[in-house]
Amino acid sequence: MRIALLGYGKMGKAIETIALERGHSIMLKVSSASENFSLQNCDVAIDFSLPSSAVANISKCLEAGVPVISGTTGWLDDYDDIVSLCNSKEGTFLYASNFSLGVNIFFELNKTLAKLMEKLPQYKVNIEEIHHTQKLDAPSGTAITLANDIIDETNYEKWTLNTPKQNEIGILAKRIENVPGTHDVNYDSAVDSIQIKHTAHSRQGFALGAVIAAEYVHDKKGVFTMKDVLNIS
Incomplete structure (x- = not known):
């Protein structure tokens, strides 16, 4: 080509x-x-x-x-x-x-997990993403895709960079010098936590x-x- x-x-x-x-x-x-x-x-x-x-x-x-x-x-x-x-x-x-081929598999894992967790309201979901300081947008497009896919499968209505209200998914966007791109989806309850994570090692x-x-x-x-x-x- x-x-x-x-x-x-x-x-x-x-x-x-x-x-x-x-x-x-x-x-x-x-x-x-x-x-x-x-x-x-x-x-x-x-x-x-x-x-x-x-x-x-x-x-x-x-x-x-x-x-x-x-x-x-x-x-x-x-x-x-x-x-x-x-x-x-x-x-x-x-x-x-x-x-990233790995991230797109991660997207599918995220949707499958969201379907399972939709029946367990005691777990509250949040997303954390970390990128280098040169990245201009926050949250990352990847974090937005993760959040929107969860919204499609659950009763969550929107995502926010602020303190989440009821039915909002909180996204924590960090910008740090010389770090690999990392995305965490976390489900926390009083008794335990479930996490899926993708870390990029290079471009x-x-x-x-x-x-x-x-x-x-x-x-x-x-x-x-x-x-x-x-x-x-």
């Missing part, structure tokens, strides 16, 4: 390394939100830019008929508009809050998942998720 990298920070560089190892070519590297670029000769675009750039980047790809996957978080208020644009252009789009897992997702969508039409890539029903 001939790949456009929209966002050439640490993740973009990690994706480049994995893509080249898997026999792909990098045709375009966009490092600035103001950069004018052409997607000519690109088979697929991978967006890991900034929240302020993501919508414009994704829209430009869809307008040009180039399949695009995005791992940028913090722009999802416009998600439905992007889906509508994709459908109107008969294009190809995949968004994931986290491309390589996210980069590999992004390239695999690009390989999956580049010859397809429609709106996809990592569940499609991993064939999770």
Whole structure:
């Protein structure tokens, strides 16, 4: 595949390394939100830019008929508009809050556990996420996905970064220098606690998942998720 990298920070560089190892070519590297670029000769675009750039980047790809996957978080208020644009252009789009294959298995464990815990109101759930200080959004997109999946399976109504009220899931977002990305889902009762946890050891897992997702969508039409890539029903 001939790949456009929209966002050439640490993740973009990690994706480049994995893509080249898997026999792909990098045709375009966009490092600035103001950069004018052409997607000519690109088979697929991978967006890991900034929240302020993501919508414009994704829209430009869809307008040009180039399949695009995005791992940028913090722009999802416009998600439905992007889906509508994709459908109107008969294009190809995949968004994931986290491309790590392990995290996407973790998402499925989280949903299964939430279904079980829904019948046990004595357990109260909370989520903790830890990232490096360069991460701009809080909570992380991964933590939001975890919380929303719990909400879908239980009587919880919303998540909050503040002290949670009844039927709210509290998310504690920590930003610490030089730490791996970590997500904990905790169910606490008076007698015991249940915890599931994912810890990322490097960016390589996210980069590999992004390239695999690009390989999956580049010859397809429609709106996809990592569940499609991993064939999770």
